Amino acid sequence: MSWTSGDFYNQQYIGPTSYELQEQYTNGNFMPSSFQFNSQQFYSPNEYLSPTVSSTLDEIENIEPPLLDELGINFEHTYKKTKSVLNPFATSDTSILDDVDLAGPLVFCLAFAFSLLLLGKIHFGYVYGIVTLGTVGMSALLNLMASPDKPCSCIYTTSVLGYCLLPMVILSFASFVFHFNGFFGMIIAIIFILWSSISASKLFATSLAMIGQQLLVAYPCALFYGVFALLTMF
Amino acid sequence: MRRPNHHSDQERPVEPNVRPNSSQNAFFTPQTAFYGQPNDPALEMERLTSNPFLRVGMKAVEDGMKDITGKTFNALPDEMKKSVSSIRYYFAVDQAYVRKKLILILFPFRSRKWSLDYSADEPVPPRVDTNAPDYYIPLMSAMTYVLIASIVLGTQKRFTPEQLGTHASSVLIWNMIEIGLLSLIFYICNIHSKLRLLDLIAYCGYKYVGMIVVLSSYLITHSLLAYYCSLLYTGISISFFLINCLRLQILPDTSGSQAYNVNRNRRRVYLLLLVTFSQPVFIWCLTRHLIVT
Numbered sequence: 001m002s003w004t005s006g007d008f009y010n011q012q013y014i015g016p017t018s019y020e021l022q023e024q025y026t027n028g029n030f031m032p033s034s035f036q037f038n039s040q041q042f043y044s045p046n047e048y049l050s051p052t053v054s055s056t057l058d059e060i061e062n063i064e065p066p067l068l069d070e071l072g073i074n075f076e077h078t079y080k081k082t083k084s085v086l087n088p089f090a091t092s093d094t095s096i097l098d099d100v101d102l103a104g105p106l107v108f109c110l111a112f113a114f115s116l117l118l119l120g121k122i123h124f125g126y127v128y129g130i131v132t133l134g135t136v137g138m139s140a141l142l143n144l145m146a147s148p149d150k151p152c153s154c155i156y157t158t159s160v161l162g163y164c165l166l167p168m169v170i171l172s173f174a175s176f177v178f179h180f181n182g183f184f185g186m187i188i189a190i191i192f193i194l195w196s197s198i199s200a201s202k203l204f205a206t207s208l209a210m211i212g213q214q215l216l217v218a219y220p221c222a223l224f225y226g227v228f229a230l231l232t233m234f
Numbered sequence: 235m236r237r238p239n240h241h242s243d244q245e246r247p248v249e250p251n252v253r254p255n256s257s258q259n260a261f262f263t264p265q266t267a268f269y270g271q272p273n274d275p276a277l278e279m280e281r282l283t284s285n286p287f288l289r290v291g292m293k294a295v296e297d298g299m300k301d302i303t304g305k306t307f308n309a310l311p312d313e314m315k316k317s318v319s320s321i322r323y324y325f326a327v328d329q330a331y332v333r334k335k336l337i338l339i340l341f342p343f344r345s346r347k348w349s350l351d352y353s354a355d356e357p358v359p360p361r362v363d364t365n366a367p368d369y370y371i372p373l374m375s376a377m378t379y380v381l382i383a384s385i386v387l388g389t390q391k392r393f394t395p396e397q398l399g400t401h402a403s404s405v406l407i408w409n410m411i412e413i414g415l416l417s418l419i420f421y422i423c424n425i426h427s428k429l430r431l432l433d434l435i436a437y438c439g440y441k442y443v444g445m446i447v448v449l450s451s452y453l454i455t456h457s458l459l460a461y462y463c464s465l466l467y468t469g470i471s472i473s474f475f476l477i478n479c480l481r482l483q484i485l486p487d488t489s490g491s492q493a494y495n496v497n498r499n500r501r502r503v504y505l506l507l508l509v510t511f512s513q514p515v516f517i518w519c520l521t522r523h524l525i526v527t
Contacts, residue, residue, distance in 0.1 A: 126395040144318075144325040145370075212328040216370065223377050230381065231395060234388030 073103045085163050088199035100155050105162020108169055115172040116231060123231055130231075134224040135161055141220060146208045156207075161224065164200035167192045168225055172232040180233060189229040197221035324369035324436060326359040334364045335371055339443050340468075342475040349482055365479070372439020376405050379442050379520075382449045386524045389453065405442075408520065412438055416509060423501050429483040437476060441513040444468035448521055461525055469514030476510045484509075 068074070077099060084090070113127045139157040146152065171192040174180075180188055201218035204210070210217060338345060351363040360366040380401045387393040413435055420427075451464040484506045486499065 123395060130398075141325070141373075144322050145327075148322070212330070215329050216327065216332060219374055220377070223374070223381055226381050227384075227398065230384055230388065230393075230398075234384070234393040 071103070072099075072101050074099065074101065077101070078104045081163050082166060084203075085166050085199045088195065088202055100153075100159040102155065102159060102162070105159055105165065108162055108165045112165060112169045112172055112228065115169065115176060118176045119172070119232070121231070126231065127228075130224075130227050131158075131162075134227070138220060138224065142204060142208060142217070145213060145216070146210055150208050152204075152208055160200055160203050161221070164196045164203070164221070165225070165228070167196045167199075168228045168232070171229065175232050185233060189233060193222055193225045193229055196225040200225075320432065321369070323357075323359055324367065324432065326361050327368050327370045328361050331360050331364060331368070332371060335360075335368070336443065338364065339371075339440055339475055340447065340471055342471055342478065345478075348478045367433050367436035367479075369436055369439070372436060372442060375442035375446055376409075376439065377402075379445045379449070380405060382446060382453065383521075383524055386449060386453055390526055404520070408516065409435075409438065412512070412516070419505060419508070423505065425484070425502055425505060427484045427486075427502070429480065433483070437479060438509075438513070440475070441472055441517055444472045444513070444517050445521055448517060449524065452521075452525060458525065461521075465514070465518060465521075468517060472513050472517070473510045476513060477506065480506055480509060 064070075078101070081104065109127060109131055113124045116123050116127070135154060135158045138161060139152055139154045142152045142157065171189065175185075180186075197218045200221040201214050204217050204221075205214040348365055350365050351358045357363075357366055360368040380398060383401050384393055384398055387397055413431075416434060416438070417431060445468075447468050448461065448464045452461040454460075484502050486502065
């Protein structure tokens, strides 16, 4: 093939049209008929899909786990964790928190951002940025404050903080209905912030064994949720 | 799609990999490249496990991942581990310490003992000694300052979420400028003191507590008089607190010969006063744009 510019730009299309191609390829052939000279020499799909290969494919299909298991979504655990957030003063079974899942937090964050849409504020980017920075900062703080033999991963912090975001979601949906303004609105917001941060700090303090530091953990959580309340109210 | 030239028929490349149950020399054309090879899981697994390089690589990734998902700390180099341990000292706080320290910052006039406790040449962690510096209070008060500044702006209907980022960056940058300038002055004046850089960062961070008090009083009362009164009181208390804390760190021990280095002694005093009185100035600078007359 020559690469002089004349040849390059002057070549005509002399291959098969798209209709002809469709005809050829519907039979399961991966090559147009003009190239199927000799199956000994050339690649041919019928030879390739031999019986043994296809039965292996069937077996692999049968032993695949169900979709929810693969994604790590366990609706029962999600429901239990949500219930334990909604009632922070009741002792809950903290062993369910061991499987960290991000599905619940993701739903809550999206619900929060969606409720801001109802208020006329398109702040998806800000919610995402605050969640990211807040969880990274919070996990760094927890790793520094707790004893070194109990490390705390970022994903665990994201999971806990995301689940405890539920009261803030309730607040933002309620503020769409009730229009919290002024002093009364601030009191309501503070109550919800305290609710969220008490649940979050209870979960952190029990799982990381921080004695005498629960209020110290609750305060950064309160700041984190306070930013969400700020986005809702102003 | 262009038809290739006829004379290149013999030069078509041959697929080198051997495929099971199919022809020996599989033909590799532009068509197969376009439509791709059908995925054969058995073949790919065999390729992965039989290739020794891939096996080594996957084992390395697995070990690395174990470090990350398990204890990240062990994967760090030694120098970083040492600095993380030294920073961990400043976060060893508990609720009683924080309460006492906050009361000390806002009302330091009654305390009599300002010296740090030592145990085996190392300063004792803040959990035990109220006079030890820490990083929890400066960090939390800086973030609270950002939040309260946003609330003040919100009540004035001037709030956008970008203001959060603006205030946080200004806090960070002003802190860095202040610490940088102070370290430079320490270095230029050739003053060697017991004060470490990490301690200086902690002491310079206590002014945010004053900033929070000032802004809260303005937020609650919306009056300039309350703002200026709280600014005055906070300035006095922070200066008193810092003079007493840093006096023992920067000024030399009285047991040494005093007349020996009069100039150096005077420089230390000036430096101490500079550190102390720059704090109220910072409080005023970082809050005045929030006040609407």
